[in-house]
Amino acid sequence: MLCGSADPARVRVGVEALDFLMMLHIHGRTGPVLATLGPLAVPGQDASVLAKVLDCYRTLGVHHQLAEMPVALFLSCARHTEPQVRSSAAAGLPTITRNGPEEASAVAVLIELLDHDPDRGVRLDAGTSLADFECSDEASTRTSGAALARYADSPDAALRARSVSGAWQRKEPGAIRWLLDELQSPAPSWHFVLLAESCTMDLALEDDVPSSVLAEFEQALLRLQRTGWAERDDPDSSPDPEGRAAMVAFALENLRLFAP
DSSP: OOOOSSSSHHHHHHHHHHHHHTTTOOOTOHHHHHHGGGGSTTOOOOHHHHHHHHHHHHHHHHHHOOSOOOHHHHHTTTSSHHHHHHHHHHHGHHHHOOOOOHHHHHHHHHHHHHOOOOOOOHHHHHHHHHHHHHOSSSHHHHHHHHHTTTTTTOHHHHHHHHHHHHHHTTTOHHHHHHHHHHHTSOOOOOHHHHHHHHHHHHHHOOOSOOOOHHHHHHHHHHHHHHTGGGOOOTTTTOOHHHHHHHHHHHHHHHHHHHOO
């Protein structure tokens, strides 16, 4: 069995396979999967294996509503020496059971990673998780929102996009205009176009969004198509031109399909 191998590379492949199977919504097998993951989540484990174990737990939490997430494991791994482990921990923390102490601890750890981690990828994962975290406690919601708001004027477009995403998901006043302003800028980052792709369907379905605002979004996206935005060079490890063009096309499709 791959997961029982002494070779970390084989174990990593085994855990990746388990993660893939769980994403296929194969029900009734979570017990054996948890029994396999438990012995792998130990101190001194190979970093690449540990990161994949955390990813698999996250998939179980998202797709199988795992009741007892190993919160202590995620919190400790958020302080691991290897960035790939910290990234996986940050990505998985929003899947924990929503309750007071654990929720507040998770938010605090994510803010610490966002503000202080030396690895940009970890900071971005922490920002994404803070934006996505549906806190049950109002204090945690305010704390995570305030942390993301500090990056509203960041020169790093990816961090700025996390700030916009958080404001959007918390339905903060001005979030729609903020995203629209980014799209209407002379050279918008692909991070905001990707965010628009994920938001436009909800935007079009909202009863209180004026038709004039929807029209502005449509015109901003059409401008990107007309001016060849997808073909421009982007230094920020962006998707290829085909991927960027698809973002714009999907965002426009969502607006046109669901707008009144």
